[in-house]
Amino acid sequence: MKKITDERLIFRNLQHIKIIYIVQSIGILCILGYELFQGGLEDMRKNPLWLLFIVTSVVYAYLSISTSVENEKxxxxxxxxxxxxxxxxxxxxxxxxxxxxxxxxxxxxxxxxxxxxxxxxxxxxxxxxxxxxxxxxxxxxxxx
Incomplete structure (x- = not known):
């Protein structure tokens, strides 16, 4: 597989990854919401998707922090x-x-x-x- 060097294609690929992340997060939230309504807060927190959602949110927050610091004027x-x-x-x-x-x-x-x-x-x-x-x-x- 060749490395992409065209900046337009790199940007488009990043947009696709962003869309996939959004769809994945919405899916996880829907599953956790279903668990919440069916079994309550404790059953929702027992689901491994809860841990996945929390970990990805923390990683995203730290990545956003590094971008924000680099973007400070x-x-x-x-x-x-x-x-x-x-x-x-x-x-x-x-x-x-x-x-x-x-x-x-x-x-x-x-x-x-x-x-x-x-x-x-x-x-x-x-x-x-x-x-x-x-x-x-x-x-x-x-x-x-």
């Missing part, structure tokens, strides 16, 4: 934006943990939810930080 200071993001994340995780504790779910549940929220927020923020650092390094390497 103004270069941002990666350290400053990372620190601001972490401060906001800590505030949100603390507020959610406090609200969980205040609703009488217990200290353990509040702390666990706060830590999980922090970890789930930290990973994409760190990923964006590394992408911005790499972008600045690449721009500095290109300049004479």
């Amino acid at each position: 103004a270069l941002q200071n990666p350290k400053k934006s990372f620190v601001v993001s972490i401060i906001v994340l800590i505030a949100i995780a603390t507020a959610v943990a406090y609200l969980t504790i205040a609703k009488n779910f217990g200290w353990t549940n509040g702390v666990v939810i706060g830590v999980i929220l922090f970890i789930c927020g930290f990973i994409p923020f760190y990923y964006v930080y590394r992408l911005r650092e790499r972008q600045i390094k690449d721009l500095n390497d290109d300049q004479p």
Whole structure:
């Protein structure tokens, strides 16, 4: 099989992949919706398609993040934006943990939810930080 070098054909192929992804996602959502109406939330979450849908959504989100960072017009200071993001994340995780504790779910549940929220927020923020650092390094390497 020959590698496609014509940019028009590459773009058309990418459009076809996009359409296939949309059709696949709609099909998965329909199957999961059927499971939801037939057996409830627990039966829907037991279906392996649920895991597939969640994994593909996360991968798509990370790919979109990398594209967004490359498309930024103004270069941002990666350290400053990372620190601001972490401060906001800590505030949100603390507020959610406090609200969980205040609703009488217990200290353990509040702390666990706060830590999980922090970890789930930290990973994409760190990923964006590394992408911005790499972008600045690449721009500095290109300049004479």
